[in-house]
Amino acid sequence: MRRCLLIDLDGVLRLWDPEREAAVERRHSLPAGSILRAAFGDGSMLHEAVTGRITDEQWRTDAATRLEDVCGASSRLAIAEWSESPGVVDRGVLTVLRSARGDGWHVGLLTNATTRLRDDLARLGIHDEFDVVLNSSELGICKPDPGIFEEACRQLAVEPEACVFVDDSATNVAAAAAAGLNARRYHDAQTLAQLLGVSTTDAIAHSRAGGGSAGGAWER
Numbered sequence: 001m002r003r004c005l006l007i008d009l010d011g012v013l014r015l016w017d018p019e020r021e022a023a024v025e026r027r028h029s030l031p032a033g034s035i036l037r038a039a040f041g042d043g044s045m046l047h048e049a050v051t052g053r054i055t056d057e058q059w060r061t062d063a064a065t066r067l068e069d070v071c072g073a074s075s076r077l078a079i080a081e082w083s084e085s086p087g088v089v090d091r092g093v094l095t096v097l098r099s100a101r102g103d104g105w106h107v108g109l110l111t112n113a114t115t116r117l118r119d120d121l122a123r124l125g126i127h128d129e130f131d132v133v134l135n136s137s138e139l140g141i142c143k144p145d146p147g148i149f150e151e152a153c154r155q156l157a158v159e160p161e162a163c164v165f166v167d168d169s170a171t172n173v174a175a176a177a178a179a180g181l182n183a184r185r186y187h188d189a190q191t192l193a194q195l196l197g198v199s200t201t202d203a204i205a206h207s208r209a210g211g212g213s214a215g216g217a218w219e220r
Helices: 019-027 034-040 046-050 056-083 091-102 117-124 146-156 170-178 189-196 201-210
Strands: 004-007 106-111 132-135 163-167 182-185
Touching: 004 091, 004 146, 019 034, 019 056, 034 056, 046 056, 091 106, 091 189, 106 146, 117 132, 132 146, 146 163, 146 170, 163 170, 163 189, 170 182
Parallel strands: 004 106, 004 163, 106 132, 163 182
Antiparallel strands: none
16 A cells, blocks of 8 residues: 655744744844734734735735834834744654655645745755645645645545644644544654654654754744
8 A cells, every 4th residue: 555644844844943033023122922923813814825815925024014013114124034044954854754755655745835835945955855745825725624635635646544644733633634644743753753664763863963853843
């Protein structure tokens, strides 16, 4: 039987420094948490961005507009600075994925993302690490919509019960399980390696050497 893995990006393979927003906010004299509220909070255009109704640039412009009441004209500079980083790759998780592909697993990336995803993957150097990339903004639906899991399985040419799905969101894991996938919540690189039946030693060592997190991903 074909072995297939669908894996999430943020909080699993891609990490974000928890000090990233805080440093930008301090430099622009913004209240703590204001950037995340503008970009991801109630009233933001995040859903429109991750379902392809607007571009990544339009979403970030909207976030800057929402910040204007807090910091005036510098809001655009703050959002631009916050937007510079593509994050970092968890080297341990990447090593597990490479080992799995070497063992014959077909690996798909399934992520709620904006139109910037392809550029981010290229900047991170992981654009060739997947058999298929499923970007919610290209599909027009996002997790936890059951339709996105159906489309992922179709593109991987596998029945849902033969597909392992790994995500750090309990809501997305529950939705994938309801759609018939073998859904597991992400914990760390070692647990992922054990789930897929690949060696963990190299993954953990590589993670520590490369600056990733063998013990779990940062939350956004």
